[in-house]
Amino acid sequence: MPKNEYSISQNFLTSTRTIERLLALTDLSAADTVLEIGTGKGHITRALSRRCGRVLTYEIDPVLASRLRGTLPPNVRLYQADFLRAPLPKGTYSVFANIPFNITTGIIRNLTQGKNPPRAAWLIVERGAAMRFCGLPRETAASLMLKPWWEVRIVRHLRREDFHPMPSVDCVLLELRRREAPDLSVGERRDWELFTTRVLRQGLRGLLTPRQISRAFKETDIPMSATMRYVQWLCLFRCFRASRHS
Numbered sequence: 001m002p003k004n005e006y007s008i009s010q011n012f013l014t015s016t017r018t019i020e021r022l023l024a025l026t027d028l029s030a031a032d033t034v035l036e037i038g039t040g041k042g043h044i045t046r047a048l049s050r051r052c053g054r055v056l057t058y059e060i061d062p063v064l065a066s067r068l069r070g071t072l073p074p075n076v077r078l079y080q081a082d083f084l085r086a087p088l089p090k091g092t093y094s095v096f097a098n099i100p101f102n103i104t105t106g107i108i109r110n111l112t113q114g115k116n117p118p119r120a121a122w123l124i125v126e127r128g129a130a131m132r133f134c135g136l137p138r139e140t141a142a143s144l145m146l147k148p149w150w151e152v153r154i155v156r157h158l159r160r161e162d163f164h165p166m167p168s169v170d171c172v173l174l175e176l177r178r179r180e181a182p183d184l185s186v187g188e189r190r191d192w193e194l195f196t197t198r199v200l201r202q203g204l205r206g207l208l209t210p211r212q213i214s215r216a217f218k219e220t221d222i223p224m225s226a227t228m229r230y231v232q233w234l235c236l237f238r239c240f241r242a243s244r245h246s
Helices: 016-023 043-051 062-068 101-113 127-134 186-202 210-220 230-245
Strands: 033-037 054-058 076-079 094-098 120-126 150-158 171-178
Touching: 016 043, 033 043, 043 054, 043 076, 043 094, 101 120, 101 127, 101 171, 120 127, 127 150, 127 171, 186 230, 210 230
Parallel strands: 033 054, 033 094, 054 076, 094 120
Antiparallel strands: 120 171, 150 171
16 A cells, blocks of 8 residues: 555654653643644554543544554544544644644644634644744744744754654644734734735835834834844734724
């Protein structure tokens, strides 16, 4: 049977000690329902089942899924399905997963822009991808589309030797936590996307006057010569919206 695109990109975490150390960096508890994307060999799944009340886990590979059926704890529900085509869970839930690196962007988009996003997600991803989503060293389209609604940070760097097979890239544990008070409404998402995309491609020319830009930057207490951080982007967007409706 040929390998699918998910299994080709999967690097498994098999050390119980390493998995438990990563879970200790979360606030997952027995009160939580947790979603896992990529059951793999079930090592993380079993650790989650010991910590959380309910585990929903997706595995697209039918061979891996068939090997796990009947072997997982009773509080685990295994779906042999493509997570990117599945609806998000109902109710309140969190996510912890060692995801296939080649679909990181699709998974994060589904989780953060779906109808019922999680309260928080901890994802093991490539370091380069995590840096883009965090906006380091400078904001990117990926980071800007998260930050009005999500707090994003790297919580742990992992060793390549922690994985089997060993990846050719450095990996980290990325945390995404939904903001209790978002900086923008969901209804403003489209305007924010258009604004940030245009500025990243063409700059601010034609959108705001030099005086408006100066005033927006002054409100952030960050010098105009500094690399634009998220708070400056937000002030500029609000200034642009105000000027358009004045």
